[in-house]
Amino acid sequence: MATVVSYTARPRRLLQGLLxxxxxxxGxxxxxxxxxxxxxxxxxxLPQIAIGAVVLALALQIAVMWxxxxxxxxxxxxxxxxxxxGIAMIESVxxxxxxxxxxxxxxxDRQMLWAIIGVVLCIALLVTLRDHRRLRRYTWISAVIGAVLLLLPLVPVIGSARNGSKIWISIAxxxxxxxxxxKICFAIFFAGYLVSRRDTLALAGPKVLGIHLPRWSDFGPILIAWGFAMAVLVFETDLGTSLMFFGxxxxxxxxxxxxxxxxVIGAVMFLPPAVFAATQMGHVRTRITCWLDPLSSANFSSCEQISQGLFGLANGGIxxxxxxxxxxxxxxHAESDFIFSSFAxxxxxxxAxxxxxxxxxxxxxxxxxxxxxxDGFGTLLAGGLGFVMALQVFVVVGGVTRVIPLTGLTLPFLAAGGSSLVCNWxxxxxxxxxxxxxxxxxARQVDGATAAPVPPQSPKPPQSPQEVTA
Structure with missing residues (x-):
């Protein structure tokens, strides 16, 4: 005789619809x-924007309910x-x-069009991807696609430089x-790779200064990731993107x-290339200078963006x-890189x-x-995507407020730009x-009994756990 306690969650689709x-x-x-x-x-x-927003919200609600x-x-x-x-602030700018x-x-209007494309792709993903664990099958394919995408701006014909960084491609x-x-491809790759090797990577190696270092044989993955981050930093002169991927x-x-x-190892490995970029690369060195003293007479003209952004923050008040x-x-670039300053x-x-x-x-x-x-793959994937979003917000807001130097990243869902908005959707x-x-x-197993999961189509569960005697 065993007792299985079935814990069920309420769908809460009405709450989502109201929100x-x-x-x-x-908006x-x-x-x-x-x-x-x-x-x-x-x-x-406004009527066109309103119709588009209502239709997109209804489509998302129906897709999630389904x-x-x-x-x-x-x-x-x-x-x-x-x-x-973000659309409202872009219109203001x-x-x-x-x-x-x-x-x-x-x-x-243009940002709304990108939003429609992003929502359509989001719904298509929900409809076609019934189980997130299917993404684990494409671990190495995601790595290859991510590497190709990351290095595409270096191709002479399609690569283009903007504001000192070569991170764009232009086609037709x-x-x-x-x-x-x-970043999505690499998050899938890292989750799939690490979940299968987490036990090996967790083995303690030599202890130096109170820190357990990994074994020398386990340095391969982090060296490859470090190499890609440095390639972005050196050849594309983009400190923000390299920091995002390596982080x-x-x-x-x-x-x-x-x-x-x-x-600790990651911070130590990233510090020397960052110092090299700050001292040897003119684009990065200018951003460091503007971070340290943007309002001086010598730097004001070259640091106009951050100076005016600070004036905008001050003008906003409480x-x-x-x-x-x-x-x-x-x-x-008040609608993209400095949209947080516009909001403030x-x-x-x-x-703010x-x-x-x-x-x-x-x-x-x-x-x-x-x-x-x-499952471990889902844990790593959700944690990685959440960290990427948090890092982007910190880097952008920190750059605008002079907590850290500017990096060129954009605020998710707010800043103007089709590629950023669609990928974040x-x-x-x-x-x-x-x-x-x-x-x-x-269902949770109790006293050695095995219970099948409660199907999603089952009737509405009671508010408290229900004990079933098997």
Whole structure:
């Protein structure tokens, strides 16, 4: 005789629907306030933006109810809200540039089009990927694709340099940043590779200065990741992307092995190339100079972006100048690299902290999925994707506020740009799939009995655990 206690989770799709409606209402309200602030009238394209936002939210709700009914109900509402707020701020920057006779490459309509593409791909991923463990079959294929994507900007015909970094490719008039897609491929590769070798990597090697170093034979993976990060740093002069990829691998190593020594080793290995870049590469050296003293008379002209961004932060104060009332037109790339400065100017310190809290909650949900999922591959994948998002937010906000030097990364879901937005929507789809696997009801074995998982189609479970005597 054995007792099996069945623990089930509620789908909470009604909660997700209400949160999505709330996110759409806030996003559209912000968009309307931008028009009222700039021109004292509601934007003419507000109905089109509203229809698109409502349709996308309904499509996401239906897709999750159909394919991932037990997914975390908070992930998609946060993503939709961030996306719509980004569109509103891009419209504010675009309108300000038009008023003062400046050219703007980004617009709300264009960003909305990229959002539609991203949501369609997210839904397609949820429909086709029923089990996240299928991604583990493509561990080495993901590594090859990621490496090719990462090195594509070095191809002479299609590679192009912007703002000192060669991280873009241009084909038939369309530009794409392949590193955004490469980070997903590498996260899948690292998760698949480390889950099969975590025991070997966790074996303690020699102890130096109180730190257990790994065995020499285990240095191969980290040396390869270090080599790719250095190739990006040296040949593409992109400190931010190289830091993102190398940091992703080191943190996933730590999650897989629970050894603090990997973090110390990773920091030690990345420090000398970073010092070399800061002293020998003009582009990186300029960013270091602007980080240290951007407001001096000697550096002001070359550090205009960060200087004007700081003035925008100061102008925002506590509550902000108001949506559509700021001057983001004076900040170079205010709709992309410095969109956080634009938000802080128009929404103030309160709005800036609200954005950071949204990102914090999104990362927390990714970590929650990583902790709750039953297989090691899913744990590493969810943890890696959550860390990448957290690192990007820290690097971008830290660069704008002069905590660290500028790196050229973009804020997920907020900044203008198709490649970043579409790839981050794919990450959102993967996190939804992982959270569904983590929250899906299953039976727990008690007293040696084996119980089958509770199927998703079963009737609505009771509020408390139900004991069944077998």
């Amino acid at each position: 999505l409606a709330f996110a759409v209402a806030i 559209l309200g912000a968009y309307a306030l931008v028009g009222l602030g700039r021109f004292d009238e509601v934007p003419a394209n 394919r991932a009914p037990y997914a975390d109900p908070v992930i998609l509402p946060i993503v939709v809200l961030l996306n719509l707020l 675009h309108a300000a540039n038009e008023i003062y006779g400046l050219r703007s490459s980004a617009s709300a 008039g369309f530009s794409f940043q392949p590193a955004e897609l490469a 992703l691998f080191v943190v996933m190593l730590y999650v897989a092995t629970d050894r603090l020594s990997w973090l 509550t902000g100048a108001g949506l559509g009332e700021g001057r983001p037109d004076v900040v170079p 100017e128009e929404l103030g310190l309160v709005g 902290f609200a954005l950071l809290l949204l990102y914090l909650l999104l990362v927390q949900r990714a970590i929650r999925a990583a902790v709750g999922i039953s 794919l990450i959102a789809g993967i996190l939804v799939r992982l959270s569904d696997a983590a929250r899906r009801p299953a």
